[in-house]
């Protein structure tokens with residue numbers, strides 16, 4: 458498909474460095490699916506769908522910076538929804554998010570709650586200023602917050618929040634956030650990796666499974682089409698948590 | 710080669726893992742992403758866009774440079790099939806530097822990428838350059854050298870003959886066709902590079918004609934590539950004169966890596982049904998002058 462024109466109808470500043478953009482068009486998406494977002498004249502980058510008609514963007518570089526310059530009425534080109542999202546399984550689920558990784562999890566939590574699934578969320582953030590979507594997670598179930606600086610909730614990493622829960626209680630565990638956080642959680646769930654679903658971040662260029670940019674060693678998983686949500690047991694023994702590749706394909 | 714179905718250059722060939730996966734999925738040989746002298750990040754996105762009948766791409770030859778690529782070739786070779794390194798450069802000396810810096814089962818010279826300044830088709834559309842570069846690499850390499858040609862010329866057989874004179878072991882045709890798509894809402898060309906190369910089903914009839922012409926002009930083997938997505942497409946290429954086929958864009962279809970087996974199995978069933986060997990089918994269309 459060619460990029461669709463997505464006119465911005467609303468911009469919400471979630472934190473100083475995170476904004477949600479709502480569009481005139483809606484996406485028939487499974488939570489965890491993503492869009493290739495064309496910031497015209499700049500670049501095309503992957504973004505998870507955070508609302509039926511929106512994305513939530515953290516400013517980290519050129520393309521995301523240019524998104525921050527857009528106003529209501531401006532538009533982006535979007536291809537998608539692409540990839541495989543989260544699969545809802547079981548009666549009690551745990552969501553573990555870090556930073557802007559909360560974006561697809563909020564949509565997932567709402568979908569789960571609407572189906573009567575019991576939802577617990579752990580959000581790991583640097584400090585209280587980085588908290589996003591508090592109402593959405595609290596509306597879906599219980600919310601545990603951890604902060605690196607101790608300014609809110611439990612002081613420590615998201616894993617500190619895990620230690621006060623019995624992971625056996627959950628039918629399925631959903632992860633999205635910094636890779637080291639996700640790898641750490643998977644490491645702590647020894648034997649339960651098969652009930653983990655993690656949304657993976659790799660350098661996406663095509664989003665169509667042909668360019669090879671996103672390939673994960675050693676099996677050559679293509680997260681842009683086989684993911685971005687991948688089961689934890691498939692990630693064990695891979696490059697995940699150890700290294701990734703940049704735009705040239707070189708490891709870094 | 711028993712299995713004539715190969716992975717085309719630049720499709721999932723960035724890492725050893727994906728090359729190996731193609732082999733384990735049934736590819737008879739795999740061609741890597743094109744690698745050059747220096748590391749390149751490639752063009753800005755969109756680098757690929759779906760259009761009617763196929764894909765438009767302007768990846769811009771992203772690669773980690775040959776200095777960081779041997780490991781990927783070695784991992785790919787673990788799969789047990791030949792790994793052909795696709796290489797590019799802006800001069801004979803650059804091609805030779807890359808070829809002597811890598812160990813592979815063969816080299817495919819990218820003289821055909823249509824969207825990278827100073828590389829690919831920009832030099833590969835000149836008969837003289839094709840011959841000189843082929844000869845330079847041939848003189849420095851001890852493995853087979855294939856030359857991949859651009860269809861964006863008036864007479865592709867002239868390029869094929871030049872490669873043959875330079876000592877090429879095979880011709881690979883075709884690379885993508887120069888093309889463009891424009892977003893009507895913003896009036897902007899969609900690709901970050903503005904224009905790029907068309908691949909997929911839309912270019913298959915062009916590829917079949919190029920293969921037919923080349924096979925009629927040169928004595929060395931021709932490998933057909935362009936829009937092959939089923940065993941019938943592969944068969945058609947072979948009947949046009951190809952000794953083997955490469956598959957690119959079709960890897961993005963729902964069956965993904967499964968495409969290699971479905972093509973080679975379909976081809977075997979066809980050959981059994983016709984009671985023919987693969988070699989007998991090569992260029993069979995020439996029987997009808």
Ligand SMILES: Cc1cc2nc3c(=O)[nH]c(=O)nc-3n(C[C@H](O)[C@H](O)[C@H](O)COP(=O)(O)OP(=O)(O)OC[C@H]3O[C@@H](n4cnc5c(N)ncnc54)[C@H](O)[C@@H]3O)c2cc1C
Pocket residue numbers: 491500501502503504505506512513514515516517518519520521522557560561657658659660661662685703
């Ligand atoms: C499936 C998926 C979903 C994502 N969802 C979100 C989201 O909901 N919200 C959000 O803020 N971010 C999300 N990201 C990350 C987002 O794509 C990058 O932050 C963005 O591409 C940065 O672009 P830039 O030009 O601003 O940064 P640059 O200045 O280009 O680089 C900054 C960082 O972004 C990474 N990056 C740049 N281009 C890409 C690319 N094409 N693919 C992947 N990473 C890239 C670089 O590796 C680098 O680490 C997601 C990534 C993936 C793979």
Ligand SMILES: Cc1cc2nc3c(=O)[nH]c(=O)nc-3n(C[C@H](O)[C@H](O)[C@H](O)COP(=O)(O)O)c2cc1C
Pocket residue numbers: 667668717718719720742743757764766768770795819821822857883884885907908909910912934935936937955956957958959
């Ligand atoms: C995304 C993409 C990247 C490509 N990269 C290269 C490359 O690096 N070197 C090269 O010689 N050809 C490259 N090609 C061209 C293909 O190898 C092939 O010649 C062309 O796509 C036609 O075959 P197809 O229709 O089966 O894709 C690329 C094609 C695509 C779609």
Ligand code: FES
Pocket residue numbers: 660661662663664665666667668669670671672679680681682
């Ligand atoms: S981004 Fe191109 S194969 Fe995944």
